[in-house]
Amino acid sequence: MAVYTEVSDEDVRAFVAQYDLGDVVSCKGIAEGVENSNFLLVTGKGPFILTLYEKRVDPADLPFFLGLMDHLAARGLTCPQPVAGTDGVALRSLCGRPAVIVTFLKGMWPRRILADHCAGLGEGLARLHLAGDGFELTRRNALSVAGWRPLFAASRWRADEVKPGLADSLAEELDYLETHWPTDLPAGIIHADLFPDNVFFSDGALSGLIDFYFACNDLFAYDVAICLNAWCFEADGSFNVTKARLLLASYDRVRPLSAAEREALPILARGSAIRFLLTRLYDWLNTPTGAMVKRKDPLEYLHKLRFHQQIRHIADYGLDRS
Numbered sequence: 295m296a297v298y299t300e301v302s303d304e305d306v307r308a309f310v311a312q313y314d315l316g317d318v319v320s321c322k323g324i325a326e327g328v329e330n331s332n333f334l335l336v337t338g339k340g341p342f343i344l345t346l347y348e349k350r351v352d353p354a355d356l357p358f359f360l361g362l363m364d365h366l367a368a369r370g371l372t373c374p375q376p377v378a379g380t381d382g383v384a385l386r387s388l389c390g391r392p393a394v395i396v397t398f399l400k401g402m403w404p405r406r407i408l409a410d411h412c413a414g415l416g417e418g419l420a421r422l423h424l425a426g427d428g429f430e431l432t433r434r435n436a437l438s439v440a441g442w443r444p445l446f447a448a449s450r451w452r453a454d455e456v457k458p459g460l461a462d463s464l465a466e467e468l469d470y471l472e473t474h475w476p477t478d479l480p481a482g483i484i485h486a487d488l489f490p491d492n493v494f495f496s497d498g499a500l501s502g503l504i505d506f507y508f509a510c511n512d513l514f515a516y517d518v519a520i521c522l523n524a525w526c527f528e529a530d531g532s533f534n535v536t537k538a539r540l541l542l543a544s545y546d547r548v549r550p551l552s553a554a555e556r557e558a559l560p561i562l563a564r565g566s567a568i569r570f571l572l573t574r575l576y577d578w579l580n581t582p583t584g585a586m587v588k589r590k591d592p593l594e595y596l597h598k599l600r601f602h603q604q605i606r607h608i609a610d611y612g613l614d615r616s
C-alpha cells in the first residue's frame with residue numbers, strides 16, 4: 295500500500311470543507327502504487343482520489359501535471375481532472391504535503407495482460423501523444439539519459455547487495471547509452487510511466503489513463519519503448535512478440551512511427567529498462583522502514599535490459615521494420 299503520510303479524519307474533514315463536495319463519507323488509503331500517498335475519498339458528491347505528493351514529485355512541477363490533465367481532458371482523453379476548491383484553487387497542502395483531489399475514473403487496470411489490452415494500449419498511447427500537442431507548459435524529463443548517472447551514483451555503492459556485479463554492469467550500460475542515445479526523433483508530451491496499473495479498461499476497451507506524475511517532454515518512441523517493457527514480457531521473462539506487434543500496429547494506425555523511430559526502439563528499450571531498474575534499485579535500498587508500500591523488483595528490469603542488449607535491430611524482436 296502506498297501511504298507514506300497518514301492523514302487523520304479531522305484533517306480530511308477540514309481539507310474537504312474547502313470544496314463544494316458535501317460531507318466526507320469515508321477516506322481509505324489505496325493499496326496500490328509506490329510513488330505518492332493515495333486515498334479513495336468518498337463524499338456526498340461521490341468518489342474522488344485524494345493524492346499527497348511524496349519525495350519524487352517536485353512541487354514546482356505540479357502546475358505542469360495538473361494543467362496537463364486539464365489539457366488532455368479538454369481534448370477528449372479520459373483522465374483524472376483536478377477539482378478546485380470553492381476559492382478556485384486545486385493545489386493545496388495537507389499534512390505538510392502538496393495535495394490535490396482529482397476525479398475518480400471508472401474501470402479497472404488489467405491484472406492479467408491479454409494481447410487485446412496491448413492493442414487498446416497502443417491506440418491510447420498514440421492518442422495521448424497527439425492530444426498533448428499545444429500544451430503550453432514544458433517539463434524536461436529528469437529521468438532520461440542525463441538523469442541516470444546521478445541516480446546510479448546514489449545507489450552504486452550498495453548495488454552489489456542486490457546482485458553481485460550489478461554496479462559494474464550498470465556503469466558499462468550507462469557508458470553505452472550516453473554515447474548512443476538518439477536525440478533527433480519526434481518529441482512532445484509523453485506519459486513516461488504507462489504501466490498496466492495506470493491504464494484502465496472497461497468491457498475490454500481502454501477507458502482511461504491515470505498517474506501523469508512523470509509526464510514530460512521527450513521522444514514519443516521512448517514512451518512506446520517504456521510500454522514494450524511494461525506490457526510485452528511474460529511472467530517467465532519471455533518477450534511476447536504478438537503483444538508487441540499489436541501494440542505497435544495499433545499505435546501506428548493513430549500516429550505512424552517513422553523508420554528512424556522503429557530503428558531506435560532497441561536502444562530506447564534499453565534506456566527504459568535502465569530507468570526503471572535504477573529507480574527500483576534506489577527504492578529497494580531506501581524505502582523508509584514502516585512505509586506501507588510494496589517495493590518493486592529491480593532485477594525484473596535487469597532481465598529486460600539483458601534481453602534488449604542482444605537485439606541489434608527491431609527485426610530481431612520479430613517486429614516489422616516499417
Ligand SMILES: Nc1ncnc2c1ncn2[C@@H]1O[C@H](COP(=O)(O)OP(=O)(O)OP(=O)(O)O)[C@@H](O)[C@H]1O
Nearest residue numbers: 296324326327328329330343374397398399491505
Ligand atoms: N483518478 C483515479 N480514479 C480511480 N482510481 C485511481 C485514480 N487515481 C489513482 N487511482 C487508484 O490508485 C492507485 C494508485 O494510483 P497511482 O498509480 O496514481 O499511484 P502512484 O503511487 O503514483 O503509483 P505508481 O506506482 O503507478 O507511480 C491506482 O492503481 C488506482 O487503483
Ligand SMILES: N[C@@H](CCO)C(=O)O
Nearest residue numbers: 328487489570574590
Ligand atoms: N511504474 C514504476 C513505478 C512508478 O514509478 C515501476 O514499475 O517501477
